[in-house]
Amino acid sequence: MNFSALTAPQAALLAFATSGAIIALYFLKLRHRRVLVSSSVLWQRVLDEKEAHSLWEKLRKILSIALAVLIGLLIALGLARPEVEWLTGKTERVAIVLDSFPTMLTQTADGRTRWQRAVDAAMSVVDSSGANVEFRVADTSGRFDSPWTRDRREVRRFIEKIRPAAGDFRFPEIGGGARAVFISDGVSGVAPPAGAAIVPVFERAGNVGVTAFEIRSTPSTSLGYEAYLEVHNYGTQRSNVDISVSGAGGQRITRRAALQPGESFTEAFDLSRFDGGGIRAAARSDSDAFPLDDAAYAYLPVRRKTRALLVTEGNAYLETVLKLNSLVELSITRPSEFRDTASFDAYILDRFAPTAAPGRPALIIGAGAARDAAWLPRTGSTVQKPALTAWMEDHPVMQHVSLHDVSITAATQIDASNLTVLASSSGRAPLIVASERPRWILLAFDLQSTDFPFHAGFPVFAENALAWLSRERLALHRAPGVVEIPIANAVIRGIDGRDVPSRQYLGATVFEAREPGLYTAETRDSRQYVAVNLTSPRYSAVNRTALANKPPAASNAGWLRRELWFYMLGTALVLVSAEWLTYHRRITL
């Protein structure tokens, strides 16, 4: 026997002290009331006879002391958490790691899922373990990691709490001295540490899934979009697949394909006939055990030309670029004739800035004109020949825009506090900045001071800027699970229009997308679509397992289901009750 809470000498000292204290208390307890009797002759006879003839009387006192000491010892040693291996099993720490890779939701032949099997296996590990086993439950996505506990009910609750979802998968840190039990279908590729017990729940299954679905504009066609779809058969048998792409306006394109194992169906669908809105691609096959990748979503922007007003004293480069843009319906006016109106989607302000913020998004070219506009950032002195050295290529405004070899002869210094710096010079002087709210883009230089209009990236920049300022954008692509979008304080709604619980995290909005779908993130003045799809060969390849089927190792469970202290305190309670009953019936002292 050993003790979890005390060392052996401490436990012995505790037992000794408890016994001594109880015996002392026992004798203190027997403070008898003095009663005068006429003569003790008869009492003496009765007691002598009783003591002489009753073994019970002789044992009663010893039994009472023994009972009291036993109760005390049970309580004292119970608090020391004793462990007897053959009674309560081996004392150890077991970390149950459930692989929460999405393929765990693959259905099995019995109509259940690999995940349900994994949960059962985890419960079985808990049930078959001894009372002295301390558990920790974690998943491979890093989203759940419980503390160590011996409370079986809590462990079961932890197991039931975990859900498979997309994410970054890795085996959690277990720490020395703990035994890991990894329950997985082996598809995620997460490698358990050496010595970990692996409980495979893999079962081969058929799956035909959408592995790619994306909407992109067609450069050759004004306001034209096409959808690229890829469907792959990851099963082991030939499968007949009904493929469909359907739009919000009821438009529908269908295909039927017979896919051999490992064969793909790919096609780019022309969406010119589709209204703007959500687009759903689905692949329905006769043998599919993984429904999560059977559908994918995207957003088709509403096709409409941008009504832009160019306010300039005259800028041939700019006028030419905007007039050549088929997506722009251009109007031109002089600064003196500028009137803020709702008739336009965006303004292009060339070396001009109104004193009050316009009601529409604006591209302001030349910060020199911003000196009198309070709604624009403060400007400073003029910087001569700033060298463009850095720009945000991942920002929608700067996508596919190359600023290499662009020279600028002079630029105005801008206070870029709380602004997004899209391009800056070597001295970190901001040259192109953007404001999200109100939405505008400011160039610190005018087009007469740079050769930027002669570069190939200029038309792209102009188009990107107008698109960012006023057009609907394509959906963001995310995988099911915890979704983070770079929009603060956004209200998330599902495809059915219902609000999805979300939280704010470092200026981003985070929500949990349990299944694929098209979500919207809305703020006061913007809307962003988020297409949550499980379109990846990584998830759809449900049979790509790295684990072999083998039964889990049996554990030493012991006789008792709980720790020994539980039974000791229970026994003490029963003995206290018995002692109470017998004491009041004068059976014990």
Add this chain to the structure above:
Amino acid sequence: MSTTLTLFDDEFLKKLEYLTIVSKRVFAGRFRAERRAKRRGTGVEFADFRAYVPGDDFRHLDWKAYLRLNKLILRLFEEEEDLPIYFFVDASQSMTYGAPSKLDYARRVAAALCYIGLSNLDRVHVVAYADKIISELPPQRGKGRIFKVFRFLNDVVEGGPTNSRESFKTYCTDTRRRGLAVVISDFLEPNGYQGGLDVLRHFRHDIFVIHIASHEEVQPALKGELVLVDSENGATREVTVTPSLLHAYQSEFERFCSELDSYCGRYQLGYARTVTDFPFEELVLKVFRQGRFLK
């Protein structure tokens, strides 16, 4: 005590006057009285005839027999003398137990019996004893002495453990005359009551035992963890009084009473037992008569 004793109302005393203490044997008295004596004397009750010898009182010659038989025949009459009655009242510490105490009850019994004896012109001795003779009332005779008896009983001071053997031996050695010995006691002696009664038997007294027990002794209301303190010697005994132990005690008490009764029966001693909560008048007027101690 004085109030108790004076509470014998006139009616009760008048009833007592009709009672007589019964002695199974006939003892030689010292004075003429109303009790039949061994000696033939001047009583009125005819006893026997015998031949006249010179010196006899010729007034008792039966002249009719002389005419018929021509012999001098003397008529003999029974002599009526007084009876010595010794009341031994146990005044040990154990007799103070109970409410009312056994000693108070014994005083009342002794007083009533003394009154009966005095009414019948018997010679009444009252002795209070414990481990020795505590006090002793000289022989009293005649009803008028009853108040002296009352005062004596009233002044009896309890004390010490019980040793009837030594007490009776001391008393009987000094007082040779045999008579009726009435022992009023609880008979709870560490060395046993038999020694004292054996002494009285040895001195050939006619013995009547009045055993007084208190209600608390018969049915003690004890429970739990107790230290029993002996009222006589202060000895203590730790005990856990359970219902079974109480039952055992009561059985032991009954056995003790049975042993005393058997002892008395074996040696033809009168025996009466009473409990202090038993009505005193009923004890004297009914129980003692039924026990043929009084008539």
